[in-house]
Amino acid sequence: MNIDESAVTPAKATKRRPIAIAAVVVVVGVFGWLLYGGLDKNVVFFLTPQELLAKGTSGYDVPVRLGGQVKPGTVKWDDKTLRLTFDVTDGQSDIAVQSSGAPPQMFRDGQGVVVEGRFGRDHVFNSTGLMIKHSNEYRPPKAGEKPQEMYKTLIKGSGA
């Protein structure tokens, strides 16, 4: 054991230590720059309504994801045509979304959603996919409250 110890450890290791430390500092520095230098902009999974509207004409007719809350009171479900319309809001701006098919079961007023599709020139977002973005809260229903009441009233009688 004591024979290979000296053979395995390079003799120059101590001499090169300052270089190694400098290198580690640079790596950590670059990593910090990555995180706090505004690079997070391009890794976002979705845009908020305000960000999408801010893009102006370049935001039209390109595939994007839009995320926000379902604005309470705007949900309309047509069980004949299976057409679903609602507004997505981030508190500042709203965008009307048109979707088809029954939504996921957690869909309700005020729920976080992400829709995939294209924002049309008529200022209606044509959705080809609807996802729920739920919070990190897990709570049982309060006394008298029934889970998923909203969904049942929304989809009732659709037979879907």
Next chain:
Amino acid sequence: MAFADDWRRVRAIAWKDLTTERRSKAGFNGVVALGVTILMLFGFALGPDTQAIRDAAAGALWLAALFAAVLAFNRSYQVELESGALDPLLLYPGSRWAIFSGKLLANLSFVGLMLVIVVLVGIVLFQVTIPAAWPALIGVLVLGAIGICTLGTFYASMASRSRAREVLLPLLLFPMLVPALLAAMQASKALLGGDLMHEADAWIKLLIAYDVIFLIATHLAFEHVIEA
């Protein structure tokens, strides 16, 4: 002056590798042919929609370049392993990282040249209109090539000395390359489309950061990898 010695070693190793490649042009021609073939296959896969092909051009170009480059990385050590030249190389006095730098430089020239040809063919095949910001696009190509070659040269030094190197190199390399490839593809795509949404900047920054981090990390780690 010790640094000057190392630098001379870097150039000597790079020059030696490139000379070997120049003498046997078959390797280079084969790699370029593979890159062009993959581009053509992407063309078939995407179908007759010209606009769809244009949109997918950036992604297809980088993937074709990546698959072709992987062949080059294994080759760069294979020559030495077959002739038994790696052990005497390690016995020379001087820093081990110089070997890595030399190999990296050689691979970079090799892959860079391949990339130029593949991109030119890709521009024709995919009917890409060259954007006004073409110098930035060349910058993205250079940065992307550095990212791919740095990790490729590093992992090939292990994979080429294992059994099943053809499987092992992509298996180790591709997951680690995800950030670099994603950034290179997105930046190229944005620039080819005229960069209307001003996305390219952030992706180029990510590429620079990736290159710096892994250039340093691989140089530090190479010593542990090559001595075994």
Next chain:
Amino acid sequence: MPPTANNWNFVIAAYVIAWVTLGGYWLFVHRAVRQARAQYDQAVSAAAKSEGTSK
């Protein structure tokens, strides 16, 4: 589809996958230990024998 009817299917699928994976690995680990122990004992006794003959 009625909203809650299929939920138990997902829950059951998740628990079955978790239990089968962990249980399967449990069996694998114990078999590996048993085999390694046998291999080691055999190697050690063989080494002891060869030491006895060479002396």
Next chain:
Amino acid sequence: MSTQSTSWVPPRAGRWPLFGAFTILFLIAGQVLGLTQSPADRDMGDLEKIIYVHVPAAWVMSVTFAIVMFYSLRYLWKRDERDDLAAAAAAEVGTLLNGLTLALGMIFGKPTWGVWWAWDARLTSTLVLFLIFIGYLSLREFVDDPERRAQWSAAVGILGAINVGIVYMSVRWWRTLHQMQSSPETVDATYVLALRVNAFAFLFLMIYFVRRRYESLCLVRAADHAAEAAALRGA
């Protein structure tokens, strides 16, 4: 180059089987607690029960890869073969938990989010981590020289384990479909107890798995050493 001598004796089973039996009982208690004692969530109903397997698997996966990091660094520092074997054992268990996290997450995602998979930063980085460690395990499989294998896998293991930090922080750094980490403030007290019990049960199970795998890897290496020594002496 593999001239390392065996100055070490392979570890014994000791009281670890007892620990294993205790872990199993603890895990069963935790799973029963989660399945029977937690009320349905107000939004996701009974689906909430999946968190008692998905979340512990994800948490303990991070701990396991931290162990890989620790022993890989220690190997490069001390050059003790056993550290390499410990890192290998942890990497195997970590990859298993990583795969489990992904599979259970997909089952959780379909009914709650509406999709099996989404290319957001959390899910993608978890998949990349999984693939990196598949590569790590393949590397060990394909390299025969033990010392070479140890040094290379230490390098790959350290580079790979850095990704754990990225996976963990991805939901804070970037806007993702996956929600942020839950904490006792965001999770009702009726769920917290079952979640904690299951998290510790998974942690104990992981420790047990890693220890027993380490034991078997050490035994195999020690058997090789003994055979080598016998061959040298016989020659």
